[in-house]
Amino acid sequence: MSKHRVTLKDIAAQLGVTPTTVSKALKDYPDIGKETKQKVKELAKALNYQPDSHALALKNKKTNTVGVIIPEIAHFFFAKVIKGMMSHLEENGYRLLITLSGENTEQEIKQVNLLFNNKVDGLLVSLANETQNTDHFKQFTDYSIPLVMFDKVDEWFPCKKVLIHDKKGAFTATNHLIERGCKRIAHIRGPKYPLNAIQRHEGYMNALATANMDYNPDLVKQCEAVTFEEGYAFTKELLTMDQPPDGIFAVTDQVAVGALQAAKDLNVEVPEALKIVGFSDSQVGQIVKPALTTIHQPGYEIGATAAQLLIEEIELKSKGAEHITESTQIILDTYLIQREST
Amino acid sequence: MSKHRVTLKDIAAQLGVTPTTVSKALKDYPDIGKETKQKVKELAKALNYQPDSHALALKNKKTNTVGVIIPEIAHFFFAKVIKGMMSHLEENGYRLLITLSGENTEQEIKQVNLLFNNKVDGLLVSLANETQNTDHFKQFTDYSIPLVMFDKVDEWFPCKKVLIHDKKGAFTATNHLIERGCKRIAHIRGPKYPLNAIQRHEGYMNALATANMDYNPDLVKQCEAVTFEEGYAFTKELLTMDQPPDGIFAVTDQVAVGALQAAKDLNVEVPEALKIVGFSDSQVGQIVKPALTTIHQPGYEIGATAAQLLIEEIELKSKGAEHITESTQIILDTYLIQREST
DNA sequence: GCAAGACACTTAATCGTTTTCGTGTTGTTG
DNA sequence: CAACAACACGAAAACGATTAAGTGTCTTGC
Numbered sequence: 001m002s003k004h005r006v007t008l009k010d011i012a013a014q015l016g017v018t019p020t021t022v023s024k025a026l027k028d029y030p031d032i033g034k035e036t037k038q039k040v041k042e043l044a045k046a047l048n049y050q051p052d053s054h055a056l057a058l059k060n061k062k063t064n065t066v067g068v069i070i071p072e073i074a075h076f077f078f079a080k081v082i083k084g085m086m087s088h089l090e091e092n093g094y095r096l097l098i099t100l101s102g103e104n105t106e107q108e109i110k111q112v113n114l115l116f117n118n119k120v121d122g123l124l125v126s127l128a129n130e131t132q133n134t135d136h137f138k139q140f141t142d143y144s145i146p147l148v149m150f151d152k153v154d155e156w157f158p159c160k161k162v163l164i165h166d167k168k169g170a171f172t173a174t175n176h177l178i179e180r181g182c183k184r185i186a187h188i189r190g191p192k193y194p195l196n197a198i199q200r201h202e203g204y205m206n207a208l209a210t211a212n213m214d215y216n217p218d219l220v221k222q223c224e225a226v227t228f229e230e231g232y233a234f235t236k237e238l239l240t241m242d243q244p245p246d247g248i249f250a251v252t253d254q255v256a257v258g259a260l261q262a263a264k265d266l267n268v269e270v271p272e273a274l275k276i277v278g279f280s281d282s283q284v285g286q287i288v289k290p291a292l293t294t295i296h297q298p299g300y301e302i303g304a305t306a307a308q309l310l311i312e313e314i315e316l317k318s319k320g321a322e323h324i325t326e327s328t329q330i331i332l333d334t335y336l337i338q339r340e341s342t
Numbered sequence: 343m344s345k346h347r348v349t350l351k352d353i354a355a356q357l358g359v360t361p362t363t364v365s366k367a368l369k370d371y372p373d374i375g376k377e378t379k380q381k382v383k384e385l386a387k388a389l390n391y392q393p394d395s396h397a398l399a400l401k402n403k404k405t406n407t408v409g410v411i412i413p414e415i416a417h418f419f420f421a422k423v424i425k426g427m428m429s430h431l432e433e434n435g436y437r438l439l440i441t442l443s444g445e446n447t448e449q450e451i452k453q454v455n456l457l458f459n460n461k462v463d464g465l466l467v468s469l470a471n472e473t474q475n476t477d478h479f480k481q482f483t484d485y486s487i488p489l490v491m492f493d494k495v496d497e498w499f500p501c502k503k504v505l506i507h508d509k510k511g512a513f514t515a516t517n518h519l520i521e522r523g524c525k526r527i528a529h530i531r532g533p534k535y536p537l538n539a540i541q542r543h544e545g546y547m548n549a550l551a552t553a554n555m556d557y558n559p560d561l562v563k564q565c566e567a568v569t570f571e572e573g574y575a576f577t578k579e580l581l582t583m584d585q586p587p588d589g590i591f592a593v594t595d596q597v598a599v600g601a602l603q604a605a606k607d608l609n610v611e612v613p614e615a616l617k618i619v620g621f622s623d624s625q626v627g628q629i630v631k632p633a634l635t636t637i638h639q640p641g642y643e644i645g646a647t648a649a650q651l652l653i654e655e656i657e658l659k660s661k662g663a664e665h666i667t668e669s670t671q672i673i674l675d676t677y678l679i680q681r682e683s684t
Numbered sequence: 685g686c687a688a689g690a691c692a693c694t695t696a697a698t699c700g701t702t703t704t705c706g707t708g709t710t711g712t713t714g
Numbered sequence: 715c716a717a718c719a720a721c722a723c724g725a726a727a728a729c730g731a732t733t734a735a736g737t738g739t740c741t742t743g744c
Contacts, residue, residue: 003485005461007700018724023702033722054405055700058729059395062533073424079416086442095460098440100428117392118437119347143345186487228629257629264631285598287570289606349730360694365732375692397730400699 001269006047015039019210020341057119062318065095065309067115068124071103073154076282077299078126081150085124092311094121098299101128103225109136121148122146122310127154129194129226146313149307152194161329162306166196169295169334170203173249173277176293178211180275180342188234188259190226190251200251200279219245223255231258239266239274247273253278253285256292260341290295290340291318305330354622357381379633399461404660407437408652409457410466413445413494418624420468423492426645427466434653436463443470451478464488464652469496471536471568483603488655491682494536502655503671504648508538511637511676512545513552515591515619518635520553522617522684524589528561530601532568532593542621543592561587565597573600581608581616588616595620595627598634602683632682640674647672659661 008019015022017036025032025040032040043049057063070078082098089096097120101108106129115123116139123140125147126325134154140147141158150162177185190197201220208215216260218241221234231250238245239262250256256278263270270276270290275328278285285292311328350361357364359378367382374382376575385391399405407433412420424440431438439462450470457465458481465482467489476496482489482545483500487516492504498520526632529546532539543562550557560583563576573592580587592598598620610616612632620627620636627634651672 005485005700009700019701019724020725022702023700024723027702029703031722036722052357052400052700053460054396054399055729056702057697058394059703061729073415074418076416079421082415084440095439095456097437100425114437114611118395125530143347197727238711261629284626284629287603287626288629350732351730361731362695362733363693366693369732371733373692378692396731397699398732400729401731401733403699502737619707 004054007046007120011040011043011047011049014043023135027269031323038245061119063119063121064093065090065097065118066122066124066307066314067097067099067111067118067120069099069101069111069115069127069308070126071101073098073100076287077280080299081126081303081306084300085307086303088307089311092122094311099274101131101211103130105131105133112136112139113177115195116140116143116145120145122148122314124196124283124306124310125149126172126196127192132193144317146310146317148306148310150302150311151194155195158327160309160327162302162309163331164196164297164302164334165331166199167203167206168298169279170200170249171207172203172243172255173279173295173335174204174207174335175211176338176342177247177249177275177277178207178213180243180247181269182275183217184211184219184243184245184270185213185247186221186238186245187250188221188223188248188250188255190223192222197251204249225339226252227270228254228258228261231255232262233258234247235259235262236266239263239268244268244274248274248276250278253280253292256294256341257288258285258288260288260292271342277342281335281337285337285339293342294337295334296337297334301332344349347394348391349394350391353382353389353391355636356385370450379476385607386605400422405460405461405463406435406465407439407460407462408464408649408656409439409441409453409460409462411441411443411457413443413466413470415440415442418626419493419622422641423468423645426642426647428645431653432488436628436653439674442474445470445472447451447473447475448594454478454481455515458482458485458487458619461561462487463606464490464656466648466652467491469494469536471533471539474535486659488659489596490648490652490655492644495652495676497537500669501606502651502669504644504651505671506538506639506676507673508541509545509548511621511639512542512591513549514676514678515621515635515637516546516549517553518678518684519617519619520549520555522589522613524587524617525555526558526561527555527589527591528563528574528580529585529590530563530565530590530597532565534564539593545593567595568594568597570596570600570603572599574604577601577604578608578625581605581610586610590616591616592618595622595634597623598636598683599626599630602630602632602634603616613682613684619678619684623679627679627681635681635684636679637676639676643674647674651678 008022011023012019022040025037069237086096099111105128147159149159153161157256205215223230248259250259256276259276263274268274278292281294281296285294350364352362354361364382367379428438441453447470476499489501491501495503531543547557565572590601592601598618601618603617605612612618620634623636625640627636
């Protein structure tokens with residue numbers, strides 16, 4: 001019973017012309033008569049004709065789809081990134097195919113292949129924490145399909161990148177603790193490999209060094225999964241040391257909120273006895289009591305910028321410019337949001 | 343410089359046969375010789391041949407893509423739903439094209455058309471709060487493309503639906519407040535139209551009625567945007583009434599957390615002087631102090647179930663079964679999670 | 685020794701669209 | 715009135731894959 005989609009053929013048949021004519025009429029070719037164009041356009045509108053996107057993809061080798069791989073979607077930050085991308089892509093007539101790596105390299109590889117096979121016009125990626133080797137992305141550069149990395153990137157991969165200045169943000173956060181009078185500052189860091197965990201750790205160290213404070217490895221804890229629970233557990237550990245810290249810089253707000261909770265449970269007053277700074281400016285930080293001081297990480301802008309760079313590359317490439325990938329890094333600003341936890 | 347994708351033609355040329363033979367060999371047609379099959383398969387593997395998904399879509403009228411429209415992605419609940427869908431879809435070889443309505447009907451219409459035009463094999467929808475008229479989804483039933491609604495559905499639309507029992511959940515929540523000794527229970531409800539806001543309100547009323555308590559319209563506030571801020575503002579209003587409520591059932595956790603904050607700012611002790619129940623079991627509820635009592639809404643399962651129903655319909659349809667849409671409703675269970683706020 | 689089958693492949697049409705290269709009809713010009 | 719534009723449209727190939735319907739060649743049976 002179901003109708004079938006209206007094609008050029010259908011319009012052509014009803015008008016007694018050929019599909020060629022219809023196609024040309026709709027695209028305002030100069031060799032189609034005024035009247036015919038009129039009639040074709042009217043009928044096309046009336047039948048709500050829409051060209052078949054897969055036929056177009058096949059013919060034009062252009063899908064108007066870009067893929068994105070993110071580690072996780074149930075994170076406020078990535079949700080914001082996606083929104084930023086979508087708004088920018090939609091404006092330019094692109095669809096977004098979202099896939100998840102689940103912080104898992106194997107899954108990441110699967111998704112890269114899927115998107116490659118799906119002939120996306122470009123790819124946006126934030127690497128899984130686990131990922132060390134980025135060879136699976138080489139197929140994109142091999143086939144000169146534009147690729148932009150954001151947030152968690154591989155420094156050495158030849159493509160454009162959109163980042164925040166993690167080191168600087170971490171420096172600001174740690175320095176804020178120092179300015180607020182902290183003398184023993186702990187850092188609950190992210191996993192070993194992702195660049196941003198490394199750089200936040202470095203920012204932490206730099207701030208200490210700049211203030212002539214000693215770096216004490218015992219005050220640095222390393223998360224695996226970067227969760228509330230880890231923040232909670234590490235903070236309990238830290239606070240039951242002989243000389244507990246009076247400040248904690250946590251790698252994310254999730255972890256910081258875990259720290260906050262641990263402090264509460266141990267009756268350590270925040271911010272009096274312990275000051276805590278998070279990173280990311282996720283929603284929880286505003287809601288939690290005391291409200292969390294944090295570093296604002298502009299998710300929406302990161303997404304929008306990455307999408308913009310990607311589209312530029314795509315359009316440049318389709319204009320036939322011999323595609324030379326410059327490995328530009330765009331670094332977006334972060335800033336401190338001071339709340340009650342410091 | 344960029345390579346081009348390997349096609350059947352390429353393989354055929356290298357082996358001195360026709361594309362037809364290659365295609366058949368790869369699909370183990372009986373009329374291709376054993377040796378040829380061997381050679382074809384080996385070369386295909388070596389060249390990492392992948393069939394062009396758009397060519398397939400064109401030929402088979404099957405895209406292996408399903409679309410989803412959700413109001414918002416930066417909500418924990420919807421993020422969970424998406425994850426549930428993805429896991430189920432991926433297992434069955436489908437891709438998921440995610441679009442956002444932003445709780446805006448106009449945008450919703452745009453996305454429906456986009457997905458229709460993109461020839462998705464099926465559609466998953468949660469309606470925008472604003473949406474009253476669902477005619478824009480008729481094109482899917484007209485062309486017998488499977489459609490499943492979830493969470494925010496149109497009762498009357500002829501399709502399968504995956505829901506929670508909002509009325510029952512709200513009843514449980516309100517009843518819990520009654521059992522905990524509340525005598526004046528307020529409700530901060532959702533907007534006017536979405537079914538779940540209506541039903542939660544009804545559940546609230548039913549619980550009151552069952553307990554022989556009066557329904558007092560002054561104790562019911564209606565959100566527009568369903569935000570923390572609204573929860574905060576309405577609760578301030580409620581608590582400064584001559585006879586303030588001693589219990590609040592909020593339509594979502596976001597709103598409930600706003601209520602919690604308002605109570606704190608007015609020095610109203612929770613749960614002693616005011617008990618609060620939310621709805622959804624979002625992350626914030628666990629983190630906030632006092633931790634929020636709430637109704638668990640199984641996002642992941644909703645997504646997974648909706649995806650499963652959709653796939654069943656798609657496969658049934660492609661098996662040629664004359665597609666008769668039964669408007670089944672699948673209702674998933676909710677349950678109360680009691681925490682410190684009651 | 686010759687028809688009938690089995691075997692192993694190829695031809696051609698198809699999906700919906702685009703685009704190059706015709707082709708037939710007008711109208712203008714010398 | 716022959717020659718030639720200008721005009722308005724059609725035929726055909728192409729994108730990559732699938733599949734029904736051929737087409738040769740070699741066995742086999744009687």
